[in-house]
Amino acid sequence: MRIRLGHLYPDYLNIYADRGNIAVLSRRAAARGHELEVASVSVGDELRPGEHDLLYIGGGQDREQALVAPDLAAKGESVRTAVTAGTAVLAVCGGYQLLGRGYFGRRDVDMPGVGLFPHATIAGERRMIGDVLLECELEPGVRQTLAGFENHAGRTRLDPGAVPLGRVVAGFGNDGESGYEGCRVGRAVGTYLHGPLLPRNPWLADWLLAQALAHATGDEPPELAPLSDRLEAQAHAVSAQRARDRGGRF
Amino acid sequence: MSARLAVETLAARAAGRLSRLAGAGGGTTLPGKLLWKLDPAAIDALAARLSQGVALVSATNGKTTTTAMAAAILGDGRRLAWNSSGANLVSGIASTLLARPGAELGLLEVDEGALTEVARRVRPRALLLGNLFRDQLDRYGELELVAERWRATMSALGERTTLVVNADDPRLGDLARDRRNAVTYGVDDPVHGRRALEHAADSRHCVRCGRPYEFAAVYVGHLGDYRCPSCGHARPELQVRAKAIELRGLESATFDLVTRAGETRVRLPLPGLYNVYNALGAAALAQVLGSTLDEIRSGLERFGAAFGRFERIVVGDRTILVLLIKNPAGANEVIRTLEGGGVPPLLLVALNDATADGKDVSWIWDVDLEPLLARTERVIVTGERAAELAVRCVYGGLPEDRLEVQPALHRALERGLELTPAGGELVVLPTYTAMLALRRIFTERGLVQPYWEQLQR
Numbered sequence A: 001m002r003i004r005l006g007h008l009y010p011d012y013l014n015i016y017a018d019r020g021n022i023a024v025l026s027r028r029a030a031a032r033g034h035e036l037e038v039a040s041v042s043v044g045d046e047l048r049p050g051e052h053d054l055l056y057i058g059g060g061q062d063r064e065q066a067l068v069a070p071d072l073a074a075k076g077e078s079v080r081t082a083v084t085a086g087t088a089v090l091a092v093c094g095g096y097q098l099l100g101r102g103y104f105g106r107r108d109v110d111m112p113g114v115g116l117f118p119h120a121t122i123a124g125e126r127r128m129i130g131d132v133l134l135e136c137e138l139e140p141g142v143r144q145t146l147a148g149f150e151n152h153a154g155r156t157r158l159d160p161g162a163v164p165l166g167r168v169v170a171g172f173g174n175d176g177e178s179g180y181e182g183c184r185v186g187r188a189v190g191t192y193l194h195g196p197l198l199p200r201n202p203w204l205a206d207w208l209l210a211q212a213l214a215h216a217t218g219d220e221p222p223e224l225a226p227l228s229d230r231l232e233a234q235a236h237a238v239s240a241q242r243a244r245d246r247g248g249r250f
Numbered sequence B: 001m002s003a004r005l006a007v008e009t010l011a012a013r014a015a016g017r018l019s020r021l022a023g024a025g026g027g028t029t030l031p032g033k034l035l036w037k038l039d040p041a042a043i044d045a046l047a048a049r050l051s052q053g054v055a056l057v058s059a060t061n062g063k064t065t066t067t068a069m070a071a072a073i074l075g076d077g078r079r080l081a082w083n084s085s086g087a088n089l090v091s092g093i094a095s096t097l098l099a100r101p102g103a104e105l106g107l108l109e110v111d112e113g114a115l116t117e118v119a120r121r122v123r124p125r126a127l128l129l130g131n132l133f134r135d136q137l138d139r140y141g142e143l144e145l146v147a148e149r150w151r152a153t154m155s156a157l158g159e160r161t162t163l164v165v166n167a168d169d170p171r172l173g174d175l176a177r178d179r180r181n182a183v184t185y186g187v188d189d190p191v192h193g194r195r196a197l198e199h200a201a202d203s204r205h206c207v208r209c210g211r212p213y214e215f216a217a218v219y220v221g222h223l224g225d226y227r228c229p230s231c232g233h234a235r236p237e238l239q240v241r242a243k244a245i246e247l248r249g250l251e252s253a254t255f256d257l258v259t260r261a262g263e264t265r266v267r268l269p270l271p272g273l274y275n276v277y278n279a280l281g282a283a284a285l286a287q288v289l290g291s292t293l294d295e296i297r298s299g300l301e302r303f304g305a306a307f308g309r310f311e312r313i314v315v316g317d318r319t320i321l322v323l324l325i326k327n328p329a330g331a332n333e334v335i336r337t338l339e340g341g342g343v344p345p346l347l348l349v350a351l352n353d354a355t356a357d358g359k360d361v362s363w364i365w366d367v368d369l370e371p372l373l374a375r376t377e378r379v380i381v382t383g384e385r386a387a388e389l390a391v392r393c394v395y396g397g398l399p400e401d402r403l404e405v406q407p408a409l410h411r412a413l414e415r416g417l418e419l420t421p422a423g424g425e426l427v428v429l430p431t432y433t434a435m436l437a438l439r440r441i442f443t444e445r446g447l448v449q450p451y452w453e454q455l456q457r
Helices: A017-031 A062-073 A075-085 A095-099 A202-217 A230-246 B003-021 B030-038 B042-048 B061-074 B090-099 B115-122 B143-160 B172-176 B271-287 B293-301 B328-340 B361-365 B370-375 B388-397 B410-418 B432-444
Strands: A002-008 A035-041 A056-057 A086-094 A103-107 A109-112 A121-137 A142-158 A167-172 A183-185 A188-191 B054-060 B080-082 B105-109 B127-128 B162-164 B182-187 B214-220 B224-228 B238-250 B252-259 B262-268 B307-313 B318-323 B348-350 B379-380 B404-406 B425-430
Touching: A002 A017, A002 B432, A017 A035, A017 A056, A017 A086, A017 A202, A017 B361, A017 B388, A056 A095, A056 A202, A056 B388, A062 A075, A062 A095, A062 A109, A075 B252, A075 B410, A086 A095, A095 A103, A095 A142, A095 B143, A109 A230, A121 A202, A142 A202, A167 A230, A230 B388, B003 B238, B030 B090, B042 B090, B042 B115, B054 B061, B054 B115, B054 B271, B061 B080, B061 B105, B061 B271, B061 B293, B080 B090, B090 B105, B090 B115, B105 B115, B105 B404, B115 B143, B115 B262, B127 B143, B127 B271, B143 B172, B162 B172, B172 B182, B182 B271, B182 B361, B214 B271, B238 B271, B252 B271, B252 B293, B262 B271, B262 B293, B271 B293, B271 B328, B318 B328, B328 B370, B328 B425, B348 B410, B348 B432, B361 B388, B379 B410, B388 B404, B410 B425, B410 B432, B425 B432
Parallel strands: A002 A035, A002 A056, A056 A086, A086 A188, A103 A121, B054 B105, B054 B127, B080 B105, B127 B162, B162 B182, B182 B238, B318 B425, B348 B379, B348 B425, B379 B404
Antiparallel strands: A103 A109, A121 A142, A121 A167, A183 A188, B214 B224, B238 B252, B252 B262, B307 B318
């Protein structure tokens, strides 16, 4: 099966090795006999809802983020329509911030957001930097951990009732005080975790692929054949231990 | 010297000797740390004693090599206070100044983040800015932040400091604009340029208007001949340039060094376009400090490798070649150079995640490892984050049966040597603290001198 991935602003938002996430999706899709077709959607390009089974948006430096923000805001309705119709999304760091209502307060320049995730991000004084570990339950009763690295000045405040991606075991998370990290809306997940995220957390890559396949086929998300993941599990264990030992806290 | 400074200096020097006696390492920064605690302004006084003033070198990549090259040129006939071990924070610089009471010229590499403080204290007569790449974002913050700090540092220094900049870097070239006392350098040889930026390239967008630059040639990372099609911001005229470059694999790079004082052909005993940039920076700086073209050429041609950067170590009938990697732009150039010299059949890659390496190891995914992985026969991954590196290699296309994971560095090194045939060379790519750990192993085995003894030359 062909899985169509739309990579938003790969030429602007690529600061934390976002292509590692794409490489993992591509290879894990191929291992199950599927083909990940990656298309760039950048400044000035049209985003047509329904054209992608999965959207990916990564992190950028402040300058690059400011350069894409107006263009992304103009694509806002297309993103929201796509997600409502079952397109899966992974948004990391800056991309996660911009898919909320916006980023406010840095040098008096407010960046408008897409309004997909029910949150707003406010610039903070001290950056939140360090290893981080989360506990997630994307499917009822199935608990998994996510290990990554965060580096952000923005404090992301979820609206009441919004669903976080996970509970912070070690590290800062959304705002360094709520105890939660990331956000989830339908098949869309957003997070501050890079590292990159998917190589050391292959279960999330598989979850996203299953959601994308569900969009492609119009069926339920399929069960994907398990892979060895021996090296991935080692990388996860080291990263998780780092978070426990030296994860960020004020 | 004031009585107070004299007492402080004595105390701080004694601390360095104690540190070495106690086996705690080189003691290269301890005296400076102590002095810094006793009296931060002492550095100003120590710098002021240098009759020929101070030259500073900063950059993301190549500052140790560039400074060492400048030392090879300028050290002939001058007594230098030079931080050759790469101790480039305020404490390391204080230690260097303390350890060289008779020096005439200060030649100091400075950490990007420490530049503002150091420049404010030592009031350099020349400041070389080599490049600005994404590097250890967990430690330095974003490029824009470092660039803004550098800009502020430059304007605080005023026109008495000569600015020497790599104009092929858009952000640095822009610093030379409107500054009378500036020297620009860069590469002028499109034969060696690529048309497209590599994946991890920074500064793709115009520093003034934000539109993507057009590059007539890309040499290293985002360094090249750029022009903004929208507002016209372009590479300034180059005052010191390299032309007619010949790259000879892992051995050397030869080029025409063209300056306003004439030109000469230089055979640099180091490989790679990135070392041509380092040599250009050293040449431009030395010229500002009064060196002749002949002195520059002979200094560059007798240059050996800097500490841990392209160092060859003999182990019985085998050699080990150590190439430091620390960020995407630098690692990509190391890889490009290895490709030019023929990809080695065996590679040992060491990834640590201490503060000095960057705790965030995501950068290894921005390195274009694929050309090496496709052509090498075996990769041994080691270091504290060996597992992460293993995953990177496998997702980069390396079959698992060609990969060995050995987190313990000394075991990985033994295994690497075991797999290297007699007369062969083991290529090792370590991050910074892994490189230091490797050197400790070499020292224990009597293969190299401890670095603090090398520094006493």
